[in-house]
Amino acid sequence: MSDGGTPPISSSVGSVNAGTSSGAADPENEIIDDKTPFRKFVKKIQKQQGGGCWRWQCNFCKLYYNGSYTRVRGHLLKEGTTGVAVCNKVTPHAFTAMSKLVKECKERLMNAAPRHVPLPSSRQQGGSSSTSSYGMSYHAYTQAPTTSDGGKKRKTAAGFIENAFQNSAREQCDGEVARMYYTGGLSFNLARNPHYRNSYIRVSTLSGYIPPDYNALRTTLLAKERKNIEQHLEPIKITWKDKGVSLCSDGWSDAQRRSLINVIATCESGPMMLKAINCEGEFKDHSMIADLIIDSIKEVGWENVVQVVTDNGPVCSKVGALIASKYPTIFWTPCVVHTLNLDVKNICTPPLVASNADVFDACCWI
Ligand SMILES: [Zn+2]
Structure with a gap:
């Protein structure tokens, strides 16, 4: 019986001696939530509609009430201002003990609160x-x-x-x-x-x-910005049908060293980032990468896609074959930059094997 974070209360009820004159005598090992110390003097019966509302039973008078923690406190401390009847079974001794408990909890909360550290000042x-x-x-x-007046540097006291x-x-x-x-x-x-x-x-x-606060940033403002960006990208999307799209995909790592695979749709009107997928911990084989790209092909519309461009590694070449078999009108093109990169690497450091000795001799100086 938990309402998300508050410690169980019904289990500790027995220790209170509610209804007797001894009031709030706690065993040493009892855990009290300093924000809601009175929870232990009632028994939660059932969660109700509305944030933090419960049906609860007072351990002193054994009567049932509905409401949030504010009412529990109002009932036990006989505040009479929280829309709930005050408890007639809380003895003066128990009342004093509870008031003391409130004070102690307040002090503990104050001590645990982040301390105010003044900002540094040159003074x-x-x-x-x-x-x-x-x-x-x-x-x-x-x-x-304090710019000078007409070039004259006048400094008054004010x-x-x-x-x-x-x-x-x-x-x-x-x-x-x-x-x-x-x-x-x-x-x-x-x-x-x-x-x-x-x-x-x-x-x-x-x-x-x-x-803007936490919620505005993650809800309304985020949705607004997304809509705005999508509106700005719409003119590019409209040209996809006429001009055809190349889907480019590459793997990379972000600043947190997460392994990402991105997909970019490019056409004459301009490139557009479609997605960057976090592949942390996943086995990136050809079928996994092919599935990602096929999702993007569906997003763009297969009839708009002319070619898929990836790097030239063996996995990507298999991806290309898989896509070409599924969509015969879409070509796989190995990335020219990556191919040149491999070529240049090979020229700069040709493997020294018998069949390659001439190349090595000619190029080893590079
Ligand atoms: Zn009561």
């Missing part, structure tokens, strides 16, 4: 240094807001204070952004992403802007 680092701890020169900041304030605010912004990278495990390469910089530039023009 803290004991100096009037003009260089921030992020390697960015303060001068770069100071010049923009201007100096404003300048110092801006420096401090900018430094704190830098610190916050840097900490986002470090705590989120973000790749430093993200700083080279033009959308990273553009997003901050746009934000600077919108006061009070709050960035």
Whole structure:
């Protein structure tokens, strides 16, 4: 009987001595969820519609109620504000013990909470240094807001204070952004992403802007962007029928060294990435690769596909044969670049065997 993460409560009910005057005396080894310590004073009966709602029985008064944890607490602590009757069987002694328990849980939660570590500040680092701890020169900041008036460098006291304030605010912004990278495990390469910089530039023009949250990023915004990209690719797709498509496929590894196989549809109007499949842990034989490419042929429409281009390895040559036998109008073409690559490798390091001695002598200098 678990509602996804909360510890079982009914098993520990016996230890509470509910309904007696002893209140909340716990054995030492009992596990209490600090966020929901009162769960152990009730018995869950049945899950109900609505997030976190249960039918439960109070261990003190033995009566049944419906509702979430807020009601359990309201019932036992006699709050009278949570839409549930207060418990008349909780003795003063038990009430004191429960209040103490709440306090202890709160303290434990506070101690376990992530501690606030102030952002680094050059002022803290004991100096009037003009260089921030992020390697960015303060001068770069100071010049923009306090430009000289008509070429004359006038520094009033007010201007100096404003300048110092801006420096401090900018430094704190830098610190916050840097900490986002470090705590989120973000790749430093993200700083080279033009959308990273553009997003901050746009934000600077919108006061009070709050960035999208976790759910918006993974649902509505993702769907919106996908739809947008698909709309932009539509003009290319329309030309497939007239111009014919070459499907190119290659295996590669991404930054996390995951083995991927990609399929790209190219035609005169431009290339289009169809898919990149994570083949981590899979045995990449010819039938597996052929299945992937056949899926893409179906996606593009077999009548639009002119040829399939892969590298020239033995597995891919088998893939080509398999596809050609299934679709007689589709040709397999070994990738020219890969073929040249193999040729050049062979010329540069010809195998030294009796039949190849002349080639080796002629080419070994390469
Ligand atoms: Zn009760």
